[in-house]
Amino acid sequence: MKYKWDTIGHQKQLVQLEKEIQDKNIVHAYLFSGPKDVGKFRIARMFANILQCPNDFCHNCDDCKLIQSGAHPDTIVMADKGETIKIDQVRELIHKTNLTSQGKRRIILIENIERMPIEAQNSFLKILEEPPGDTVFILTSTQVNQVLPTTKSRTRRYFFHNIEDSVIKQYLEEKYGSNSDIEEIIQIAQGRPGFAINLMNKPVLLTEQRNVYNQIDFFLKKNDIARKFMLVDELDKDSKQMEVFFDAFSRYLRKQLYVYLSEKDNSLKSRYSLKEIVELFESLEKTRYLIDRNTNKKLALENFFLQTEK
Numbered sequence: 001m002k003y004k005w006d007t008i009g010h011q012k013q014l015v016q017l018e019k020e021i022q023d024k025n026i027v028h029a030y031l032f033s034g035p036k037d038v039g040k041f042r043i044a045r046m047f048a049n050i051l052q053c054p055n056d057f058c059h060n061c062d063d064c065k066l067i068q069s070g071a072h073p074d075t076i077v078m079a080d081k082g083e084t085i086k087i088d089q090v091r092e093l094i095h096k097t098n099l100t101s102q103g104k105r106r107i108i109l110i111e112n113i114e115r116m117p118i119e120a121q122n123s124f125l126k127i128l129e130e131p132p133g134d135t136v137f138i139l140t141s142t143q144v145n146q147v148l149p150t151t152k153s154r155t156r157r158y159f160f161h162n163i164e165d166s167v168i169k170q171y172l173e174e175k176y177g178s179n180s181d182i183e184e185i186i187q188i189a190q191g192r193p194g195f196a197i198n199l200m201n202k203p204v205l206l207t208e209q210r211n212v213y214n215q216i217d218f219f220l221k222k223n224d225i226a227r228k229f230m231l232v233d234e235l236d237k238d239s240k241q242m243e244v245f246f247d248a249f250s251r252y253l254r255k256q257l258y259v260y261l262s263e264k265d266n267s268l269k270s271r272y273s274l275k276e277i278v279e280l281f282e283s284l285e286k287t288r289y290l291i292d293r294n295t296n297k298k299l300a301l302e303n304f305f306l307q308t309e310k
């Protein structure tokens with residue numbers, strides 16, 4: 001690898017990107033898609049930096065420093081802080097992009113382009129079709145099914161995937177030394193290095209994961225639909241919490257499937273057959289799929305919890 005990308009995994013994609021840089025085969029729009037927290041936006045930022053640095057990504061020049069601090073005059077960065085991108089912001093972005101950049105390359109970096117509602121995406125499409133001068137859009141997406149096909153077709157696409165546990169483990173051990181939480185964190189992170197690093201750095205996040213996991217264990221071992229529906233109400237109001245819930249539940253059932261046959265005293269065994277656990281797992285995935293597609297969250301979750309009652 002020629003450049004120091006400072007990221008975990010994705011060797012194949014990085015080699016390809018480096019080849020494009022080498023061959024000066026840069027197109028005006030890229031779309032990096034893949035699961036959350038696998039490093040797409042980090043790579044997008046590095047890519048922008050390589051393209052903006054006049055000294056071959058030296059890490060030291062003013063351009064490099066300005067990009068890393070988010071203050072580069074010809075690089076617009078719209079990081080995802082959980083907000084949608086309104087049509088007015090797209091109009092402002094189009095206006096800024098059209099301003100002269102004194103012969104320099106302008107780079108627009110947008111994290112999770114699906115944050116633009118359809119109306120805003122349609123407006124954005126105009127500038128994507130005819131970008132002024134030397135403009136490069138680097139877009140990322142976690143839910144690429146919510147990106148307009150017309151947007152996708154105007155970009156060069158890169159697909160990112162979950163990273164193998166062993167690769168993340170090696171990185172964590174090198175960075176943090178041996179730590180008794182690493183095994184558990186890798187299980188929780190499920191191939192997302194950004195998430196694993198977050199869990200290492202913020203113990204409160206790890207505690208939260210453990211609490212939800214224990215709650216799920218408690219819920220599966222008894223009938224208590226009233227309390228389960230109370231949780232549904234909480235999750236319905238908090239999409240971050242909803243994500244933690246789905247991650248933990250999926251991890252829980254996955255583990256149960258593996259230990260079901262081997263452990264003699266498995267308290268779930270007396271309650272569910274192996275087939276029923278498989279069905280719960282499938283139902284959980286389906287519920288998540290429906291919620292991602294903006295179905296009535298509360299109803300979908302209530303239906304799911306009804307299946308945990310006996």
Ligand SMILES: [Zn+2]
Pocket residue numbers: 053054055056057058059060061062063064065
């Ligand atoms: Zn530089």
